[in-house]
Amino acid sequence: MLTIAVDAMGGDNAPECVVDGTIQTLREVNNRLEVLLIGQEEKVQPLLDRENIQDLNLRFMHAPEVITMNDVPAIAVKTKQDSSLVRGLMLCKEKKADGFVSAGNTGALMAASLFILGRIPGVLRPTIYAYFPRIGPGLTNVVDVGANVDCKPEHLVQFAEMLTIYQRDAAGMETPLTGLLNIGEEDNKGPDLLKQTYKLLQEADRKNKINFIGNIEGNDILSSKASIIVCDGLVGNTLLKFGESIPYFLGSIFKPALEKLVTSGQLDPKAAELTGNAFKAMFQPFDVEIFGGVPFLGVDGISIVGHGRPSARALKNMIFMAEHMIEKKVNQHIAEALAEI
Amino acid sequence: MLTIAVDAMGGDNAPECVVDGTIQTLREVNNRLEVLLIGQEEKVQPLLDRENIQDLNLRFMHAPEVITMNDVPAIAVKTKQDSSLVRGLMLCKEKKADGFVSAGNTGALMAASLFILGRIPGVLRPTIYAYFPRIGPGLTNVVDVGANVDCKPEHLVQFAEMLTIYQRDAAGMETPLTGLLNIGEEDNKGPDLLKQTYKLLQEADRKNKINFIGNIEGNDILSSKASIIVCDGLVGNTLLKFGESIPYFLGSIFKPALEKLVTSGQLDPKAAELTGNAFKAMFQPFDVEIFGGVPFLGVDGISIVGHGRPSARALKNMIFMAEHMIEKKVNQHIAEALAEI
Numbered sequence: 001m002l003t004i005a006v007d008a009m010g011g012d013n014a015p016e017c018v019v020d021g022t023i024q025t026l027r028e029v030n031n032r033l034e035v036l037l038i039g040q041e042e043k044v045q046p047l048l049d050r051e052n053i054q055d056l057n058l059r060f061m062h063a064p065e066v067i068t069m070n071d072v073p074a075i076a077v078k079t080k081q082d083s084s085l086v087r088g089l090m091l092c093k094e095k096k097a098d099g100f101v102s103a104g105n106t107g108a109l110m111a112a113s114l115f116i117l118g119r120i121p122g123v124l125r126p127t128i129y130a131y132f133p134r135i136g137p138g139l140t141n142v143v144d145v146g147a148n149v150d151c152k153p154e155h156l157v158q159f160a161e162m163l164t165i166y167q168r169d170a171a172g173m174e175t176p177l178t179g180l181l182n183i184g185e186e187d188n189k190g191p192d193l194l195k196q197t198y199k200l201l202q203e204a205d206r207k208n209k210i211n212f213i214g215n216i217e218g219n220d221i222l223s224s225k226a227s228i229i230v231c232d233g234l235v236g237n238t239l240l241k242f243g244e245s246i247p248y249f250l251g252s253i254f255k256p257a258l259e260k261l262v263t264s265g266q267l268d269p270k271a272a273e274l275t276g277n278a279f280k281a282m283f284q285p286f287d288v289e290i291f292g293g294v295p296f297l298g299v300d301g302i303s304i305v306g307h308g309r310p311s312a313r314a315l316k317n318m319i320f321m322a323e324h325m326i327e328k329k330v331n332q333h334i335a336e337a338l339a340e341i
Numbered sequence: 342m343l344t345i346a347v348d349a350m351g352g353d354n355a356p357e358c359v360v361d362g363t364i365q366t367l368r369e370v371n372n373r374l375e376v377l378l379i380g381q382e383e384k385v386q387p388l389l390d391r392e393n394i395q396d397l398n399l400r401f402m403h404a405p406e407v408i409t410m411n412d413v414p415a416i417a418v419k420t421k422q423d424s425s426l427v428r429g430l431m432l433c434k435e436k437k438a439d440g441f442v443s444a445g446n447t448g449a450l451m452a453a454s455l456f457i458l459g460r461i462p463g464v465l466r467p468t469i470y471a472y473f474p475r476i477g478p479g480l481t482n483v484v485d486v487g488a489n490v491d492c493k494p495e496h497l498v499q500f501a502e503m504l505t506i507y508q509r510d511a512a513g514m515e516t517p518l519t520g521l522l523n524i525g526e527e528d529n530k531g532p533d534l535l536k537q538t539y540k541l542l543q544e545a546d547r548k549n550k551i552n553f554i555g556n557i558e559g560n561d562i563l564s565s566k567a568s569i570i571v572c573d574g575l576v577g578n579t580l581l582k583f584g585e586s587i588p589y590f591l592g593s594i595f596k597p598a599l600e601k602l603v604t605s606g607q608l609d610p611k612a613a614e615l616t617g618n619a620f621k622a623m624f625q626p627f628d629v630e631i632f633g634g635v636p637f638l639g640v641d642g643i644s645i646v647g648h649g650r651p652s653a654r655a656l657k658n659m660i661f662m663a664e665h666m667i668e669k670k671v672n673q674h675i676a677e678a679l680a681e682i
Binding site for chain 1: 491523535560580595602
């Protein structure tokens with residue numbers, strides 16, 4: 001049975017929603033997994049005591065310290081060795097857990113994962129991708145979204161290779177398609193970094209490590225042209241945060257407009273409610289909860305990074321993501337692929 | 342009286358909408374300006390013959406060649422010397438026109454502007470900005486949006502300085518605020534390029550050339566934190582195109598949802614029409630037509646770059662932009678500011 005260590009203290013709604021999500025998960029999967037919940041006893045135990053959980057594969061482990069969102073990652077990882085985050089990853093390192101899940105300080109989780117778990121042999125830089133909405137079925141991942149800036153061409157190519165393996169093995173996609181995010185479609189476009197990357201991506205395509213479709217532009221991100229969109233972490237991070245701000249921005253225009261139609265008597269409240277719901281539903285493809293979190297791809301272990309404000313559902317999906325990564329042997333396949341010439 | 346040269350052949354809807362926009366402009370401003378329309382006689386003259394324009398300050402000038410959207414900018418500028426685009430800029434160079442407006446091939450317009458008009462003394466690289474929507478009053482410009490990739494710190498700082506002058510002198514903003522687009526707010530965040538840029542922006546702030554508010558992130562773009570958002574053209578271009586694709590993307594989800602509510606009898610067609618209109622209106626802040634085009638900031642003359650699919654309204658606003666740049670002496674002020682130490 002797999003044991004997933006879960007950071008009870010990670011995220012704005014922790015530990016409540018982490019505890020809820022963990023219990024929901026174990027009930028839903030009929031104890032298929034074991035969860036090792038790590039956090040401050042005085043905060044977590046009362047939540048567990050409230051629940052009827054004797055039948056669940058749930059263990060609790062006390063960790064007196066907490067790495068918060070305000071902690072500086074590199075410092076926190078060194079000074080807070082008794083935090084849930086560091087302890088959880090140590091359990092993975094010691095093979096007492098098969099994977100670790102946290103919605104806490106992303107920078108600290110990345111730093112600690114790299115420091116404690118190390119890299120898969122051959123990996124230059126582990127990376128974080130994100131899910132973007134798309135028109136039609138399938139999925140779109142943008143990589144990197146902030147774990148790496150000042151990327152070199154060989155870094156970007158490896159991101160594409162690792163994500164190709166993930167999408168093929170874990171997400172069940174037959175042919176993941178890689179596009180290079182650039183300012184134009186022609187192969188001679190863009191900064192020197194991307195011109196060089198273009199050539200290396202072509203080479204990786206010839207070796208069947210990826211399927212490269214060429215440059216794509218910003219207006220292609222939401223289309224279904226590519227399932228893997230490669231860019232430096234500065235670009236990906238900016239896009240991700242920009243995209244996340246759009247539902248609120250548009251809602252702040254649409255909601256008052258709808259209210260005005262109701263108060264002026266042009267629209268009845270029931271119709272406004274229906275269209276308001278359709279409006280909200282429109283942003284479901286932007287909903288990060290569906291995916292919950294993403295693996296820190298390239299580290300020698302399973303470390304799932306969640307969004308800073310997780311829900312119980314998001315937490316559940318993060319645990320499933322860890323399970324999936326392990327069962328589908330994504331890390332082994334990455335190691336094998338990088339060992340090939 | 343100012344003479345604005347207008348590229349009749351520029352843009353997907355040219356020459357029709359360019360002719361319409363020009364005539365509308367001259368009627369609206371009571372011949373305050375003179376427009377010199379440049380294009381292929383066989384295409385433009387029939388459109389002019391249809392109109393009653395004897396009273397307008399409108400001259401036509403034949404240019405046998407056309408630079409299309411498919412032309413490679415650097416080549417087209419050299420080989421199509423008899424194009425409306427090259428001839429229009431030449432008229433500016435020869436002081437026979439005070440400014441040039443084109444919604445044609447942006448790359449060719451930038452290349453030709455730089456080649457024919459040259460740079461304002463002290464300008465390292467001319468730049469193109471874009472208007473982004475924002476919450477609340479004021480305006481948000483992102484610079485650069487594709488004219489410059491592989492930017493150095495001193496380029497980015499100069500973009501901020503030039504745009505500060507534009508916003509203060511031409512857009513009437515008392516205190517334009519500059520933010521540096523980065524992956525985090527702290528001053529030690531991001532790639533080396535941006536760490537160095539941060540320091541130079543602080544220095545420019547100390548010299549009162551700009552008002553620097555520090556790093557801002559992707560989710561701040563649509564807020565009202567900064568009126569000037571500085572980034573490399575790769576980032577800005579990607580954001581701009583991504584943003585432009587959002588109305589279509591969301592419409593492709595919302596419209597069918599609304600139709601479904603109508604066909605299932607839950608929503609009456611009148612209510613659907615009202616909310617559909619509110620939905621469309623929501624994207625008005627994304628409407629590039631309002632601004633029409635932007636000046637190619639830093640070239641030694643007035644060259645207004647329009648969107649590839651201009652409307653008559655957009656064309657009109659481009660002509661006004663040229664007039665505004667001239668009357669507010671933006672280029673002179675840029676030259677003066679860059680001459681200061």
